[in-house]
Amino acid sequence: MSKLNTSSPELDLDHPNIEDYLPSGSIQEPIGKLRLRDLLDISPTLTEAAGAIVDDSFTRCFKSNPPEPWNWNIYLFPLWCLGVVFRYGILFPLRVIVLTIGWIIFLLCYFPVHFLLKGHDKLRKKLEIVLEETVKSSLFSLQRGLVEVLCSFFVASWTGVVKYHGPRPSMRPKQVFVANHTSMIDFIVLEQMTAFAVIMQKHPGWVGLLQSTILESLGCIWFNRSEAKDREIVARKLREHVNGPDNNPLLIFPEGTCVNNNYTVMFKKGSFELGCTVCPIAIKYNKIFVDAFWNSRKQSFTTHLLQLMTSWAVVCDVWYLEPQNLKPGETPIEFAERVRDIISVRAGVKKVPWDGYMKYSRPSPKHREGKQQSFADWVLRRLEER
Incomplete structure (x- = not known):
């Protein structure tokens, strides 16, 4: 064929x-x-x-691939049962204890300062007068460090084996970090090394509570996919953030949705028209022990975390790649595709020409008309040949 x-x-x-x-x-x-x-x-x-x-190649971008069963005979089945007992009866309780200890340490150190300053503007102003600039900077560094420590406890609760390649990101103005996106744990894996401010979909439940309390202190920016006006507001906040010299490094997942770590879908151009340096980050999960892809349509994030905490380990590689700048005559869309090429090659994933937002809506009329025009051109060529 x-x-x-x-x-x-x-x-x-x-x-x-x-x-x-x-x-x-x-x-x-x-x-x-x-x-x-x-x-x-x-x-x-x-x-x-x-x-x-x-x-179709679009659907396959958002499908989780269950591992093939290996407990198919009388010799392997007892070993599999032993593994299940060990993971759920020993590893999982130990990981819950580790995560609980991490939360206790974090809450005891973080919230006294955070809520005291957030709820009392007069007290904040007095402290700004009394405290020197270096002391205030140390307080902010402590706040960022506590978030990094909490993310480290999360990674430990999965027995995370994460290998970082390349120089660690630093705080500089006029730069933005972009990465391929597999799960919300991408943010946790990256955050344990560097306190990024992230642009993220606003979530309900306990995840939304964390967003509005803890992560907001890092300068994170939230959006709602269903609100058209949010695009203009988010674009303005992005420009303000990247121009601030003391702001945390900004992290963006330009695919706009979770992809199953075998593919990369089209990057949104908003990250590439800010007029700043773009620093690519490639993330690749090894599925030997667990598939880290979060299919948000089939499972909640709580269920996803439980799946990770009852697995053997989460194995991951992270590459901090060479910073890229817009070339003369290059459009933001071409810039986005060039960066996507770099990330895809380094992570060993395939590029597909799909918009990730099609996962949430029907194909646009523009896409359908393009296919119709392609078919009409082919028919005309065949008729002219005859």
Whole structure:
């Protein structure tokens, strides 16, 4: 069967073999009869449509791949049962204790200062007059350090094995860090090394409570995907943050949604039109013990954390890559694609030409019209050949 003829090499990376999904009888027809293979070879558009029906590359970006069972015989099954007892009966309680100790230490050190200063403007002003600049800077550093310590306890509660490559990020104005996105734990993995301010979807429940109390002190920016006005407000806050010399480094996940760490979807251009240096970060999880992908449509973040805490370990590599700047004549969209190329190659993931927001909505009319125009051009070419 011929490959899909398309101008985008990204589609070829994941083009499914239709014959793998068909019974042998539908392919091996007697000579002289119309075979399904011939029908699909008539048009690249029909081939692409058939491939999308059986296994489209967009859906595969957001599918978790369960591990293959290995306890299939009488010798392995007792070992598997022993592992389950050890993980749930010993490891999990120990990890809960570790995480509880971390929360107690954090709350005892963080909230007395945070709520005292947040609720008393007059007291804050008096302290700013009495305290020297170095003392105030130390207090802010302590606050950032406590958040890093809490994230370290979270990583320890998964028996996280994280290897960092490259120089540690530093606080500088006019820079923004961008990374591929697999789960909300990406933020925790990165935060235990550097106190980033992050732009993130506003979440309900206990995660939202943490966002409005602890993470807000880092200068984090929240948005609501359903509010169109939020885009302008967020864009203004981003520019103000990157221009502040004393602000925490800004971290953005430009894909806008969690992808299963096998692919990267299109980067939003907002991070690349701020007129500042972009520092790429590549994150790659090893699925040998657990799949770190968070499918937010199928499980809550609490369930996701429990899955991590009852696994053997979370194994991860993080690469801090060379900073990039907008080249002369380069558009923000081209800049975003160039940075996505760098991250994809380093993390060993495939690029696909999809907008991650399609996960939350129907395809745009522009996308449908593009496919319709492509099919119409092909039909015209075939008619002219005749």
